[in-house]
Amino acid sequence: MSEICVVMAKEEYEPWRHVFDAAALPVRYALLEDADTAMIDGVPHDARTLPANVVWMTVQGFRGPLRRTIKHLLENAPDLKWVHSIGAGYDMPILQDVLARGVRLTTSHSNAISISEFAMRSILGRFQQVEERRVARENKEYPRHDFREIYGTTWLIYGAGAIGSNISKRAQAFGVHTIGVRRNPTGTEPFDEMIKPEQVADHLGRADIVIMSLPGNAETANLVDAEFLARMKPGATFVNVARAGLMDEAAVLAALDSGHLDAAILDVHTIEEAWLYRKERMDDSPLWTHPKVDLTPHAAAHGSGRYVRTVDLFIDNLRRFVAGDPRLPDEV
């Protein structure tokens, strides 16, 4: 087996076999059938001793029965050169360990479209009082209450990468004024204004909506604390589609309960972290029933088109990797 060995879950390969076939790359695909066995060209191999050079890190790598096997390969495969992750973030310990081993890591922005659609839906839904509408319909009532428009509002989007940019482009089409936050702006971000992180405190009071769309790491931990929230405009809405660790969740709840903030749209929070990373339930969390909280379980990235985009992206990256490209797109 002199060719590059690319490891992935068989389940993730099968639906896209035609796409991999069409790419006709000079690699061997090692397809994990279960925790013990991988198929290479139809022949079973011991999964834990695969000569992995590349691992396509899909959702199977983070959860489910293949997780331990994939983790073992990431930690032990002697000739592992590159891991491509399906997510935009790389704060998870398993990916941090890969980086620490000197293995190349690329992330995937194929989620940006999904997350931006999700954010727009959530914000419009809050402003248009979908819950009140649902109850009115159930009671066969005919209310025609005014709803808040996003037209003419100002949004501060903290993180102006692919996700923040996709949100901004959509919001701008609604007549929203967008302020992007980025440490090192390229000058091509699709925002009405760009500011630096150190300027955020001075601009928070202008924003009707504040959206977190930046990586979660030690530097950004608890970025949204009581002081941050106090600087936000009264009646503003807070949106977190990035990482729970970016915010002091208790402080967010306090800002809602005091009446300072109107709503929080939380796709990431302590409940989902406890569940996704530790399979612990948090049935007593006040988030479940808080009327000012829109709660979803880290689901914003789950748009129907993300897989075909992610496969296209991986194959494009794989082609570059095979060709010896020294720096892949979105390489960390």
Next chain:
Amino acid sequence: MSEICVVMAKEEYEPWRHVFDAAALPVRYALLEDADTAMIDGVPHDARTLPANVVWMTVQGFRGPLRRTIKHLLENAPDLKWVHSIGAGYDMPILQDVLARGVRLTTSHSNAISISEFAMRSILGRFQQVEERRVARENKEYPRHDFREIYGTTWLIYGAGAIGSNISKRAQAFGVHTIGVRRNPTGTEPFDEMIKPEQVADHLGRADIVIMSLPGNAETANLVDAEFLARMKPGATFVNVARAGLMDEAAVLAALDSGHLDAAILDVHTIEEAWLYRKERMDDSPLWTHPKVDLTPHAAAHGSGRYVRTVDLFIDNLRRFVAGDPRLPDEV
């Protein structure tokens, strides 16, 4: 009273007094306090014999205690020259009668922004299964089901005026391909493609979403019938934010029940018509509980910003009218 007499509900004038004051137009405002009395410069007058030259036809003209008085003025005021209506449509009998009397009529597109936000929210909400998410949250479940993206879908928008154009601009920012339908295109419509009404039958099968945003009148009555629906793409979503009369409602329900269509987003329908025009309840309508129907009571135009836009538009028109402009913007 040699100046132009402008009649409107006092309730509609008061919040915008500063705007009318700032405009400083050489007119007298006759402010209807109730069905019998109008105040002109603080002096009460008999509402039914006002020398009305202009009527600002707000929601009070269509509904509520002032309705009959306003109707009386529209039918009898001998020097009535111009009526400005807050809505985009002019199919209502009271406005048709005004036109028949030779009085000038202008309509208002200040609703277009509201309706486009409403349509985008409704479509994204359907695609993202908000009802399933709500139930999951109620049950403290952690589902991360895929949702349909609008990215890459095709929308046929029947009616490419202000409302259809505002929807198209927003949808395009999401990566939607838009097809506009208009009898006499100006060439400046913000759509990816423009077609004529007679071409619609050939293009219906391409659209994942079909949106009605055209006037309701004798010519467009029952435009959406069984044949129209049969030509739609299987699994498509039908959206009506215009007039109930545009569609054969029973045929729409049949197309949903057969499984041909995925969903119908109906802001206009027989229930709202019966209620708004005849104050009749239709509590037995299958629409109330149909799981494939999103039902709202002609509420799409009720965005928070529509009034300030409508006042600005009316004052702008009033300035032109005073100046003797022979053709006002959006004059029917």
